[in-house]
Structure formats: C-alpha cells, structure tokens
Amino acid sequence: MSPLLRGREELSRGALLVLLLPGALEELPDREPLEALLRAPGAVAVEPARVSYGALARLPPASARSVARRQARRMRLPGTPRVVAALHPLQVPLALALLEQWPAAELWYGAPAGAAGVPRERELDAAARERAAATLILPVSGPLWTRMESLGIESGRLGSERLSS
Numbered sequence: 001m002s003p004l005l006r007g008r009e010e011l012s013r014g015a016l017l018v019l020l021l022p023g024a025l026e027e028l029p030d031r032e033p034l035e036a037l038l039r040a041p042g043a044v045a046v047e048p049a050r051v052s053y054g055a056l057a058r059l060p061p062a063s064a065r066s067v068a069r070r071q072a073r074r075m076r077l078p079g080t081p082r083v084v085a086a087l088h089p090l091q092v093p094l095a096l097a098l099l100e101q102w103p104a105a106e107l108w109y110g111a112p113a114g115a116a117g118v119p120r121e122r123e124l125d126a127a128a129r130e131r132a133a134a135t136l137i138l139p140v141s142g143p144l145w146t147r148m149e150s151l152g153i154e155s156g157r158l159g160s161e162r163l164s165s
Helices: 032-038 053-058 061-074 089-101 119-131 142-150
Strands: 004-006 015-020 043-047 080-086 106-109
Touching (some): 015 032, 015 089, 089 106, 106 119
Parallel strands (some): 080 106
C-alpha cells in the first residue's frame, strides 16, 4: 500500500513541497513546526505506509529500493513535487525513489545530527546529507521560505503566489 497523503488534495497541479512524516501527524511530539510548514498552500504531508520505514530498513538494500520505488509510483500527489523533505534516515529510500520519479525535484533533509543509530541508518543518513540541496531546520526560517518560493511552491507568505505565475 502506498503512503497516506494528508491534506491539500484540492490543490491545482502546482509545484509542491512533499514532506515525508515519520509517523501520523497527530502522534508526533513536536508537531507544531510541521503544522506551520504544512499551512503553506504548496506543502503536502505523506504519512508512512503500512510497511514501516523500520521494516524497509531491515530489508536488503536492493529490496528496500524496490519497495520504495513501488510506493513512489503509487503515490497520487495533487501537483508536481519540487522538494521532497525527509526528517529521518529511514525515509531516505522513499525520498530517493520520489526524486527518481520527479528528477527536477530537490531533496531537503532534516534529520538531527546523531539521529542515525544502526549502520544502515548511518549509511542512509550519509547518502541523504550528500544529496540534499538544503537542510530542513524546523521551524522553517526566511531562507528556506524564500528557496521554496523560488522553486514555484506557494508558501502562503505575502506575494508568494505571484512568484510562480
């Protein structure tokens, strides 16, 4: 089963920031900065699939990539991803699969230093840090909002809707 898309189904086919959530939004302990980011009209959240990120990490890397690619293909997004944001090393296979599907998108990676525990997580963390175009730090500050708007993603900040026109 593909991951659950949260909110923004009513969007036109505009540019998107796709935020991969580590769990259900309501269950996350520090969800306020995530909710602030998700108030942007061009942001959507994707909750984990039934096959958890941890279960994917226990698969051999080739199998995990295959499952992640299948999940990415089945995902029905309400626009065109310009940013895929991952918050944990275990989300990297899905993030990379989405980037394969949407090569014009860029990766924003926001795992805190030290989040990678086991060797597989450290491997994924290193790959994400190497590939990331930006570091996602919550709460999102001016430079990231500006970067988001420069990619045509409507942030909801005054004037952002004109940048993508």
